[in-house]
Amino acid sequence: MILLSLLKGKLHRVRVTAVELEYEGSCAIASDLLAAAGILPYEQIHLYDVNNGERFSTYAIAAPAGSGVISVNGAAARRVALGDILIIAAYAQVSADEAADFQPRLVYVDGSNQIQRIGHQIPPS
Template sequence: MQRTFLKSKLHRVTTTASEVDYEGSCEIDGILLDAAGIGDFEQIQIYNIKNGNRFTTYAIRGKDNSGVISVNGAAAHKADIGDLLIIASYAVYNETEVKNHTPTLCYVDANNTLTRVSTRIG
């Protein structure tokens, strides 16, 4: 059997741009993508803490250390500048892999600068 588990998350990042007239996706600071192990064009789930919107899009790499979190295209209607988001990626694991799986949890400050990486909540 295969099961889907959280692979990684960026916790409480702040939306820095929301651009409707863009080709879609979510531009994310490259340092944050690397820390979370999220690849360019990988599917992500975004959960808007402010308004409860939850949506699927894909990640694109932003400039390293820019702090950018830009929600683009149709998804821009679901996040305003300043909204706090959780960005999550998931993966499918077999029973053997699940036994040793731990997600990568990335935490940031108010400027979307990485402050801590953990495998446990709290």
């Protein structure tokens, strides 16, 4: 069986609220944002920094719901700055048959990382 890697969930343009170099690692994300994007605690995530072009992966951990927390921790903290804008993405392995009907969960936030809307298609430019 052929499996394809498709975008499963995305947090679009979230703002880094904390940078914790001495923390064990990971990225703490407000749990309401995780749920909205369908990302589980300890799931691998990819972070794309809009401000500096850095792209790296780590895993998600839950921060309090409604807090707007996006805390990049451990070694990854060296790749971002407080206030940077990130795109956080998670991917799923999907069979070729499932791919035709697969829809990602796309979460768009305001400047305080509060959910503004959730969609399933990236609008055309």
